Amino acid sequence: MPLAASEQAPLVDGLFNMMITLATGLFILVQGALIIAAFRFRQRPGDDTDGPSIHGNIPLEILWTAIPAVMIMVVGVYSFEVYNTMGGLDIMGGHDHGSSHQAHKMRGAAIALESKPNSQTSGKIAQNADPAPDTAPTADLVVNVTGLQFAWVFNYPKSGVSASELHVPLGKKVQLLINASDVIHAFWVPQFRIKQDAIPGRESQMQFTASIPGEYPIICAELCGAYHGAMKTRVIVQSPEEFNTWVAEQLESEEEDEEVALNPQEKSATEFLAPYSQEMAVSADILAQLPHPEHSGHHH
Numbered sequence: 001m002p003l004a005a006s007e008q009a010p011l012v013d014g015l016f017n018m019m020i021t022l023a024t025g026l027f028i029l030v031q032g033a034l035i036i037a038a039f040r041f042r043q044r045p046g047d048d049t050d051g052p053s054i055h056g057n058i059p060l061e062i063l064w065t066a067i068p069a070v071m072i073m074v075v076g077v078y079s080f081e082v083y084n085t086m087g088g089l090d091i092m093g094g095h096d097h098g099s100s101h102q103a104h105k106m107r108g109a110a111i112a113l114e115s116k117p118n119s120q121t122s123g124k125i126a127q128n129a130d131p132a133p134d135t136a137p138t139a140d141l142v143v144n145v146t147g148l149q150f151a152w153v154f155n156y157p158k159s160g161v162s163a164s165e166l167h168v169p170l171g172k173k174v175q176l177l178i179n180a181s182d183v184i185h186a187f188w189v190p191q192f193r194i195k196q197d198a199i200p201g202r203e204s205q206m207q208f209t210a211s212i213p214g215e216y217p218i219i220c221a222e223l224c225g226a227y228h229g230a231m232k233t234r235v236i237v238q239s240p241e242e243f244n245t246w247v248a249e250q251l252e253s254e255e256e257d258e259e260v261a262l263n264p265q266e267k268s269a270t271e272f273l274a275p276y277s278q279e280m281a282v283s284a285d286i287l288a289q290l291p292h293p294e295h296s297g298h299h300h
């Protein structure tokens, strides 16, 4: 098994180990009985007699019905318990927040109503109109996840940060609101033992609490097109302080991007690009040869 890097992972591993133990025990029991019977009751040389003809054995039939029934019930109850503990049944992401639960329901209804004439686009509009969904009070951090051919986009509604990699603080409960903009994808982090479908027009949710700092792969687990195999990114688990620093940096660079978009009006291309020349590996001489804004402005 890969590293268990979330608080939920040991639950899944416990279930997995129990099922493997049961299956191994059953395999040895059934195969053992088969091998013993094949050897012990095999035809001996010169013996042409038949074995006794037996029809029905009620106690035996009850036994081999009861044992699997009990095993299936145990596995069923245990896996249900794990699923529930991981928040799988808690569709709206929290037990005790009636009002936002209601809001979620209504939002769902609005999407359903609006999606009748043109299911995909209007469903999307209804959701885009409300980019900051109700924050479940039980989660420390809510992240909107969008799957699209062929990438993941992470949006932090509280800070407004958008990123192509998921950053999360260590030891904090993270709630993902998962969506898709084209076809069905699936959000999978093996080290967290979580996997959830991303479905266009329908928000699915999932919770986890990262327990070991590090970088883990995020993989699309639903065949979604030609480049499905390349639909990968990372989740970066960092200390809450590092996470806050990252959020601040993202906000800063987003501001810078805005400046980039605003400034060209006031500066010539040469002046404007000068600070970036090193980054772009372009020499000042080449920059100086750029056309003057008066001549080029309209064509851009």
Ligand SMILES: [Cu+2]
Binding pocket: 147, 148, 150, 184, 185, 186, 220, 221, 222, 223, 224, 228, 231
């Ligand atoms: Cu995909």
